[in-house]
Amino acid sequence: DALPITVNSLAIDAHGNLYAGGDFISAGGIEVNRVAKWNGHTWQPLLTGVDSIVHSLILDGQGNLYVGGNFRTADGVDAKSIAKWDGVRWSSLGDGMNSAVFALAIGQDGSLYAGGLFNTAGGISANHIARWRGSVWSSLGLGTNDTVNSLAVDRAGQVYAGGSFENAGGGTAKGIARWDGNHWNSVGNGVSSIDGAQVRAIAVDDANTLYIGGLFEIAGVTQANNIAKWQGNGWQALGSGVDSVVDALQIGPDGHLYAGGSFSTAGNRPSVGIALWGSVDRQCGLTTSSYSFLASGRPVVVNIRVPGTIDCIGVEAFNRVHTWATPEQATDHYWEITATSSTGHPATGYTVDLTLPTTFTPDAEDTLCRYADATWNCAASSFSASNKTITRNGVNHLSSWTIGNSGQSWYLPYVP
CATH class of the missing domain: 2.130.10.10 (YVTN repeat-like/Quinoprotein amine dehydrogenase)
Known part of the structure; x- marks a missing residue:
């Protein structure tokens, strides 16, 4: 008790x-x-x-x-x-x-x-x-x-x-x-x-x-x-x-x-x-993660599909303005996606799917963007209104999608 x-x-x-x-x-x-x-x-x-x-x-x-x-x-x-x-x-x-x-x-x-x-x-x-x-x-x-x-x-x-x-x-x-x-x-x-x-x-x-x-x-x-x-x-x-x-x-x-x-x-x-x-080390596990930013608790799901092999992958979501975001993206949600320890057949050409809650319907204005060379690259993105998904193909380096601070940060402790 x-x-x-x-x-x-x-x-x-x-x-x-x-x-x-x-x-x-x-x-x-x-x-x-x-x-x-x-x-x-x-x-x-x-x-x-x-x-x-x-x-x-x-x-x-x-x-x-x-x-x-x-x-x-x-x-x-x-x-x-x-x-x-x-x-x-x-x-x-x-x-x-x-x-x-x-x-x-x-x-x-x-x-x-x-x-x-x-x-x-x-x-x-x-x-x-x-x-x-x-x-x-x-x-x-x-x-x-x-x-x-x-x-x-x-x-x-x-x-x-x-x-x-x-x-x-x-x-x-x-x-x-x-x-x-x-x-x-x-x-x-x-x-x-x-x-x-x-x-x-x-x-x-x-x-x-x-x-x-x-x-x-x-x-x-x-x-x-x-x-x-x-x-x-x-x-x-x-x-x-x-x-x-x-x-x-x-x-x-x-x-x-x-x-x-x-x-x-x-x-x-x-x-x-x-x-x-x-500095929290990521643990190997499933390649699908979800995060809820709605009061209703409905999740946003990030799914990474790879044609090769990968040992460890992590997805973390946070609601804040990215330092280098363009004005059009300044109020968006960002996901930090990292992958480590690939073995066997190298994984290339990742497909990243973002599945939205039923309260959101994606359209042509919604994209999955990568920050590289001081610019945001939003090419190769597509959407499905019926499946509630936004997809980005041909992602070869998940680490280049990392959005956030390096080094030490605040985390919510994992309680089993």
Whole structure:
């Protein structure tokens, strides 16, 4: 059964068990109180859970689960905004915090970092960020002047904090700051927005590239819609970004960046709530693909027929203006067609058929065009009004039909 209400954080242990935390009372019909474990078959409670919202979960190298949120007790144990589950029982981390914990991270030495709305940790002054070394809380300098929403630690042990603050350690740091173990440092000029910027998610890859997501329009001096990356000397946009807030970032095992949030497009492509950034390898498969650009869901089918052999082919559709399109084609739909790994008898003289939905009837004005030598070539196209098809014969190089950006792009992840 699905979890009702809201799930704010997930964590997976070394045995493949999934932990979920958020604002829910039951899971799978079992009372769990805001934190639960999925063992692959059933949901299980962690004793009686916690008494209010969970915002963040993280596991350490020993399999201990740390839970941050806005609660006061865990299974009846006094645990102000943060608690530890060792697989058997709950325990507090000192005197906890005086307000909500929104983010958790584990350092290279096993230290636990917590960020949030609080300004004391374990009874000492700790402005929105603190460190737990197993027995005592400590501050990170002067901390930040406002809420910390996200944390990450790079391979060098440096801590990145993101939030709605404008200074860290007494110096300017707009939305994002780096703790080097002794001092706070700004990361470029940070982020900005007309409506007030905030960083809500951080990820660092194996090359120590820093990715941030949230609600902002500018990173440093670069237009970067709600997501950006830092590679040590400047902020860079990730294409055209996404059209609304990014709440989560994760580096996958393949090195691709996954983004989650309340957006509906990524890189100007439809992508509701989740997208990945990277160079995606096409998989061999059928030579027919369909794409729906109608609210009714009726598909447009692209079919490639070849008189030779071909191992791998891909068709991708997107609705946007091609950079070099002629004025007459500026509002059309474009298909990126690529083929790789031909073996045996080489495939030549491809025939490309475009089958339209029943709501469209092609005529002599409709063509399949190839962009080459800085011009559009629309010759050798024909149409069939009765079959709803547009056909282009004699296509010898599918790669020459590629329309789109090379390199890294936004994609909608494939979910089997």
